[in-house]
Every structure is written in structure tokens, then in C-alpha cells.
Amino acid sequence: MxxxxxxxxxxxxxxxxxxxxxxxxxxxxxxxxxxxxxxxxxxxxxxxxxxxxxxxxxxxxxxxxxxxxxxxxxxxxxxxxxxxxxxxxxxxxxxxxxxxxxxxxxxxxxxxxxxxxxxxxxxxxxxxxxxxxxxxxxxxxxxxxxxxxxxxxxxxxxxxxxxxxxxxxxxxxxxxxxxxxxxxPSEAGTGAASIAASPQLIWGILLAFVLGTTSLGLYTYLLPMASDRGLGPWGFALIWAWGVGGVLGSLLIGRLIDTVGSRQLLPLLACVLLASFAAVAFLSHPWAWLAAALSWGAAGWASVPALQDALTRNRPQATTTIVAFQMAAMYLGSAAGSAAGTALLGAGLPAAQLPRGALAVQVVAVALAVVVAVLGRSRSGPRPSSPGAPPAVA
CATH class of the missing domain: 1.20.1250.20 (MFS general substrate transporter like domains)
Known part of the structure; x- marks a missing residue:
């Protein structure tokens, strides 16, 4: 299938x-x-x-x-x-x-x-x-x-x-x-109206923006950040560690979403990103950065389908609309994060200090992930299942 x-x-x-x-x-x-x-x-x-x-x-x-x-x-x-x-x-x-x-x-x-x-x-x-x-x-x-x-x-x-x-x-x-x-499946009414009518969707779209700002926005400056920490020769390896993590995270997260549940996974992924940013903010050892880059890429990309499922699992008729708003918010967040980094560097902030800013913003993402998960619980019934299969827990 x-x-x-x-x-x-x-x-x-x-x-x-x-x-x-x-x-x-x-x-x-x-x-x-x-x-x-x-x-x-x-x-x-x-x-x-x-x-x-x-x-x-x-x-x-x-x-x-x-x-x-x-x-x-x-x-x-x-x-x-x-x-x-x-x-x-x-x-x-x-x-x-x-x-x-x-x-x-x-x-x-x-x-x-x-x-x-x-x-x-x-x-x-x-x-x-x-x-x-x-x-x-x-x-x-x-x-x-x-x-x-x-x-x-x-x-x-x-x-x-x-x-x-x-x-x-x-x-x-x-x-x-x-x-x-x-x-x-398609819902009645306008897409924007359906988003505005649901607190979970509003917080979820905001979470997508914040995750785009931190995860993708900060990635733009991975090489200059590493260079400032004396890890310039490791730059290529860090880029590939982030990328390998992203591919593995997005490839493996689907089965966990279907078995464990996206509401349980979403706060955990946000916390993994928080820990990754803390590592690059306060540590300078190359192996610590490689591990952080790997987990950063994995959690960042895995959070995309996890958030999609958390917002649409009980609203399959609104999947197109919700994903459109979520991905738009993510890409706009990425652009905003990159622009903020450029402005901060232009103002004289060392590149090595950028992860601390992302770390502070990621705390907001963790809080939003918890809110989205809790609000999702309030409207979730048994997880939909195929005929003949036992219902799974959302």
C-alpha cells in the first residue's frame, strides 16, 4: 500500500x-x-x-x-x-x-x-x-x-x-x-475560518512558525557558528550529520506516530531540539556538536509529520487546509529566523551566540507543543482503525 x-x-x-x-x-x-x-x-x-x-x-x-x-x-x-x-x-x-x-x-x-x-x-x-x-x-x-x-x-x-x-x-x-x-475529504466553509475556530489549530500553526524559526532558521548559520567555536574543519561533517538526522527522523517517525501517538511524541521532539540547541550553545567539543546536529536534524524534521498528525488525526476532512497553513507557517518561520540571524550578525553579535537566542525561543516551542498535545486530548476519541483491527490509543 x-x-x-x-x-x-x-x-x-x-x-x-x-x-x-x-x-x-x-x-x-x-x-x-x-x-x-x-x-x-x-x-x-x-x-x-x-x-x-x-x-x-x-x-x-x-x-x-x-x-x-x-x-x-x-x-x-x-x-x-x-x-x-x-x-x-x-x-x-x-x-x-x-x-x-x-x-x-x-x-x-x-x-x-x-x-x-x-x-x-x-x-x-x-x-x-x-x-x-x-x-x-x-x-x-x-x-x-x-x-x-x-x-x-x-x-x-x-x-x-x-x-x-x-x-x-x-x-x-x-x-x-x-x-x-x-x-x-473536504470540510465546508473557508480554510481560514476552520483554523480560527479551533484553539488547538491556532496554537499548532504558531508552533509550526516557532519550530521553523528555531530549527530551520538557525541551521542557516551552522557553518559560521561552528567556525566561531573553532570547529571550522568540522563544518562539512556537521552539515551532513544534520542532514542524515533529518532523513532518518522523517523516515522513522511515521511508525512511531501510528503506534505511540503524535500527541505523546510532539513535546518530546520539542525537548530534543531544546537539548540540541543547549549543546551547541554551551559546548565546544566536536563530538558533542556532531551528536547535537544529528539529533537536531532528526527532531526538527520528525516534528513536521508529528504536528500534521496531531492536528489532523481527528479532522481528516480538513487535512489539506491544516497542512497548507502549517507548512506556510514553517517556511515563513524559517525565513524569519534567517532574517533575525542576519540582523543580529549585522549588529555585531558573534555567530557563536546565535544558539542561545534559538534556545530561548525553543522554550516557547516546548510550551506550545504541550498545549497542542493537551488540547488534542480534549477532542480525541479512539484512534481510527481499519476494519477488523483493534483501535489504537491516540
Whole structure:
């Protein structure tokens, strides 16, 4: 049954590369398009803004017809936009293409996650949703370094060609005859109204933003933080430790969600992140940093499907809307964390001090995770199960 989800995982991998790879080849793009790095950097902002806006406003509408059609349309838009990026003759076309790519990605993430959950039985729901996050993390961890190497040694346009190639593979797999995808349950009313009506969802979306700010935002500065602590030669190993942790965390968390329960796991994952930030804030031994980077990546990426399940397990009809808002909040939080780090470094704060700020903010994330778990308990009944299977505990 899980094999049916893999085309969505490949699509998510293409998205994971696209969301982060441009930041690593900004100078090459600026030289090629005869503009400044700052102007090209607006492309990252444009992608994130379009991702958040399109996901939260269009994802639910896209699923009113065929789920497969919504996936093909959003993935097709994503691929075409990235092809335009690869061929962009100037800044205007480049920025416009990043808006289109972000819009396609925002709808695709929400619909793919909801579709994955709908394609399996309730007892496998956590694993299916976690597989989509696995695609995102694998694309970020493996695809981004490869894309950056291509950009540095060949040309940044071939970096974008890599994203398009992976997206086309996913598109072809989804378009194959017999790859029917069940309809996604849909709630009545507007998406924003359903979020506003639930305290758990409000706190959960805020938690997604805070986790994006700390986990992904701080990761942006992992290399300068290590250098300030005299761990510059360990930088490559730390990056890969974080990445390996992310891939393992997102791959393994699904089974735990389905057996242990996301409400029990969510506060624990937030505490693991807190401990990881404390280690890099106050310790300087390379092995301590490697262990912290591994657990940081694992807990950070594992928290994505854990939060998705905690917010949607008893609201399957609202999965598309909730995931759209959650992922938009996470990416906006990542952008806010990166921007805050840039501002602090520009004000003269040593990079080695950034983990202390993340540590303070992560305390808020732990409190929010507990609130989300407690509020989820108040509306949870027996965990849905397949016919003939005993109900599991949420």
C-alpha cells in the first residue's frame, strides 16, 4: 500500500531541493543575469511568500475536483516555473518564475500530504504523511549539496534542470494509467475560518512558525557558528550529520506516530531540539556538536509529520487546509529566523551566540507543543482503525 505514495515522495524531493538550493548559488545567478546578489535574493522571498499565499488560499479549492488532477496541475506548474527559471534571460522573468514555482509548491505540498493520508488505512496514516516529509528532507539534504556543486562547477541553470528532471519523473509516475488517487475529504466553509475556530489549530500553526524559526532558521548559520567555536574543519561533517538526522527522523517517525501517538511524541521532539540547541550553545567539543546536529536534524524534521498528525488525526476532512497553513507557517518561520540571524550578525553579535537566542525561543516551542498535545486530548476519541483491527490509543 505504501508503494502508492512514492510518486508523491519524489515530487516532495524536487520541492525540497528547489526551496533551498538557490540560496547556495546566488552569486552565480547574479553574475549570469548581470544584477546584484540582493536582487536575486528576492527570488527566495518571492518563492516563500507565494508558497504561503497559494497554499493557504488555493490548496483546498484545487481538491474540489479530481485529487489526481490537482496534483498534476500543481506539479506541472511547479515544473514549468522551474524551467522558466532555468532559461530566464533577466531579473524580471527570474522573479516572476519564482512566484509561480512557489505557488505550485504551496498547493502541491498540502495536496500531496493530504492525498498520502487518504491513500492508506488510518493505521498507516502517520507513516504516509511522514513519507512526504521524508521526500522534502531527502531533497534538502542530498539534492541541495549536489545542486550547489553543479552550480559551482558547471552552471546554475543546470542546477534548476536537476529540479525539473526530478519533477518530471514524479509527474510521469503520477500520470501513469491505474494511478488513481482517492478523493480527499473536504470540510465546508473557508480554510481560514476552520483554523480560527479551533484553539488547538491556532496554537499548532504558531508552533509550526516557532519550530521553523528555531530549527530551520538557525541551521542557516551552522557553518559560521561552528567556525566561531573553532570547529571550522568540522563544518562539512556537521552539515551532513544534520542532514542524515533529518532523513532518518522523517523516515522513522511515521511508525512511531501510528503506534505511540503524535500527541505523546510532539513535546518530546520539542525537548530534543531544546537539548540540541543547549549543546551547541554551551559546548565546544566536536563530538558533542556532531551528536547535537544529528539529533537536531532528526527532531526538527520528525516534528513536521508529528504536528500534521496531531492536528489532523481527528479532522481528516480538513487535512489539506491544516497542512497548507502549517507548512506556510514553517517556511515563513524559517525565513524569519534567517532574517533575525542576519540582523543580529549585522549588529555585531558573534555567530557563536546565535544558539542561545534559538534556545530561548525553543522554550516557547516546548510550551506550545504541550498545549497542542493537551488540547488534542480534549477532542480525541479512539484512534481510527481499519476494519477488523483493534483501535489504537491516540
Amino acid at each position: 505504501m508503494r502508492r505514495v512514492w510518486p508523491l515522495v519524489v515530487a516532495a524531493a524536487a520541492l525540497g531541493i528547489d526551496a533551498y538550493v538557490l540560496a547556495g548559488v546566488l552569486p552565480q545567478i547574479a553574475d549570469s543575469l548581470a544584477t546584484t546578489v540582493g536582487a536575486i535574493g528576492l527570488g527566495v522571498t518571492a518563492f516563500t511568500a507565494a508558497y504561503a499565499l497559494a497554499g493557504t488560499t488555493l490548496a483546498k479549492r484545487a481538491t474540489r475536483g479530481s485529487t489526481k488532477g490537482a496534483l498534476l496541475l500543481s506539479l506541472g506548474l511547479f515544473n514549468v516555473a522551474n524551467l522558466i527559471t532555468a532559461l530566464a534571460p533577466g531579473l524580471t522573468v527570474f522573479l516572476a518564475s519564482r512566484v509561480l514555482a512557489g505557488a505550485g509548491a504551496g498547493v502541491l505540498t498540502a495536496v500531496a500530504t493530504a492525498a498520502a493520508a487518504a491513500m492508506v488505512g488510518a493505521e498507516h496514516r502517520g507513516r504516509a504523511m511522514a513519507l512526504v516529509t521524508f521526500g522534502l528532507s531527502a531533497g534538502t539534504v542530498a539534492g541541495v549539496p549536489i545542486g550547489m556543486l553543479i552550480g559551482e562547477h558547471i552552471d546554475w541553470r543546470w542546477t534548476m534542470a536537476l529540479v525539473v528532471a526530478i519533477g518530471v519523473v514524479a509527474l510521469g509516475a503520477l500520470a501513469l494509467p491505474g494511478k488513481d488517487i482517492p478523493a480527499i
